[in-house]
Amino acid sequence: MSELPPPPATRSLGTSGIVVSSIAWGMWRFAENGRTAADAAQLVHAALDAGITFLDTADIYGFDGEGGFGDAEALLGDVLAAEPGLRSRMVLSTKGGIIPPLPYDQSAIYLRKAIDASLTRLKVDSVDLWQIHRPDILIHPQEVARALDDAVASGKVRTLGVSNFTTQQTAALNHFLGHKLVSTQPEISPLRITCFENGELEQAMMLGLTPMAWSPLGGGRLAAPESARDKAVAGALDAVANAQSVSRTVAAYSWLMAHPAGIIPIIGSQNPERIAQGAQALAVRWTRQDWYAVLVAARGERLP
Numbered sequence: 001m002s003e004l005p006p007p008p009a010t011r012s013l014g015t016s017g018i019v020v021s022s023i024a025w026g027m028w029r030f031a032e033n034g035r036t037a038a039d040a041a042q043l044v045h046a047a048l049d050a051g052i053t054f055l056d057t058a059d060i061y062g063f064d065g066e067g068g069f070g071d072a073e074a075l076l077g078d079v080l081a082a083e084p085g086l087r088s089r090m091v092l093s094t095k096g097g098i099i100p101p102l103p104y105d106q107s108a109i110y111l112r113k114a115i116d117a118s119l120t121r122l123k124v125d126s127v128d129l130w131q132i133h134r135p136d137i138l139i140h141p142q143e144v145a146r147a148l149d150d151a152v153a154s155g156k157v158r159t160l161g162v163s164n165f166t167t168q169q170t171a172a173l174n175h176f177l178g179h180k181l182v183s184t185q186p187e188i189s190p191l192r193i194t195c196f197e198n199g200e201l202e203q204a205m206m207l208g209l210t211p212m213a214w215s216p217l218g219g220g221r222l223a224a225p226e227s228a229r230d231k232a233v234a235g236a237l238d239a240v241a242n243a244q245s246v247s248r249t250v251a252a253y254s255w256l257m258a259h260p261a262g263i264i265p266i267i268g269s270q271n272p273e274r275i276a277q278g279a280q281a282l283a284v285r286w287t288r289q290d291w292y293a294v295l296v297a298a299r300g301e302r303l304p
């Protein structure tokens, strides 16, 4: 049976021409457990040294920890301050627009403040990608677009993306933007397959957006599946993983990467060995049959 094309080591971030690794590393859990700057630096090095140079954070990450809102960005800022040379080795992406736990706010005045605050915490002049974390349905997309276009014009933000947007919300914002969106970040994993059927990935291909998959292991559920359905998905991944001598989690990343939209899984592990191991996903090959077997297990019923 013929194999699907292997994923490239790098991809263009949307149509921006910015080169990103085809696997990203995320910092949702970065500021947990009182992690020191030295330990944090070790994680950043683990990713970069493995060729995972696309880093994803958000202003809200760490809000439920010791320091609160902004903790994960501030920790990365400390790492960058101690080792400024790291900045040029990464494509740095962050998000804003949620005031925890509510509300969402994308008023122009809030966005301006949020972007400035992120840059201050990160101790950088600009970020390569700035994403709206979740849609604020109380603001006209034209107002959001004006604020975001201004952020690009000011040089604080190189490119723009969205996360957790419906296709219509993405289309509306993109319509009003001068600097068009380059990315979208939905939850996608072998346990969360909605995007394969709801048109989000087709829209990404039509608009030239890079889809970034959050929680590619279902927040870790794939590593320790409990329900019958999750176990079936794990079993279908294991068939490929065992045959190619990789872990199930690596097989899960590569399953996402085989999709023609060019999905970039965001590794969520904060363990240096597991982060580095993620790069093995580039070498895993899928046949159509094996790929669909995972999808069928996730659907819980046969394809029509």
Ligand code: NAP
Binding pocket: 025, 026, 027, 028, 029, 056, 057, 133, 163, 164, 185, 213, 214, 215, 216, 217, 218, 219, 220, 221, 223, 249, 266, 267, 268, 269, 270, 271, 274
């Ligand atoms: P995930 O990869 O689905 O889950 C990671 C979790 O699984 C970690 O706690 C990790 O623990 C655990 N895990 C257990 N066994 C593992 C193994 N063998 N290999 C790897 N991980 C294992 O990802 P996630 O952390 O939920 O999300 C990934 C990234 O997506 C975040 O960092 C963030 O950048 C982004 N995100 C975005 C949104 C959004 O709304 N846009 C929402 C959630 C997440 P260890 O650390 O001990 O390995």
